[in-house]
Amino acid sequence: MIAYTMVGTRSLERALKFYDPLFAEMGWDVCWKDDSCISYGKENDLDFPRFFVGYPFDGQEAGVGNGTMTAFQFAEPEQVDSYTESPSSTAAAMKALQATGLSMAKVLCGLCS
Numbered sequence: 001m002i003a004y005t006m007v008g009t010r011s012l013e014r015a016l017k018f019y020d021p022l023f024a025e026m027g028w029d030v031c032w033k034d035d036s037c038i039s040y041g042k043e044n045d046l047d048f049p050r051f052f053v054g055y056p057f058d059g060q061e062a063g064v065g066n067g068t069m070t071a072f073q074f075a076e077p078e079q080v081d082s083y084t085e086s087p088s089s090t091a092a093a094m095k096a097l098q099a100t101g102l103s104m105a106k107v108l109c110g111l112c113s
Helices: 012-026 077-085 087-100 104-108
Strands: 004-008 029-033 037-041 050-054
Touching (some): 004 037, 012 037, 012 050
Parallel strands (some): 004 050
Antiparallel strands (some): 029 037
8 A cells, every 4th residue: 555655846836726725626635734744635535645746855846756656546537537527626737837848748757746
């Protein structure tokens, strides 16, 4: 089982604009948040994997890891449809993507930096 996955970012503010609505749609909680990172998961279930996004611990600029990939499991395909078809979620995700210059495929693969 995966305990957690963490991806680095160069802008936590932009990353939150993308990940907050994504994980809200999945029914995940914010389990931890400070000035350097945020984690999502099930706050009262330590067996449930967590996803972190934040600034690298070494203080260096975040970059793409070779072969890095993260997949998110939705319970039902309709949840994905609901997220991608929701005007507010889609607009927020697209705005965040435009600000980063990354493609949707790269962001969904955990390469948001």
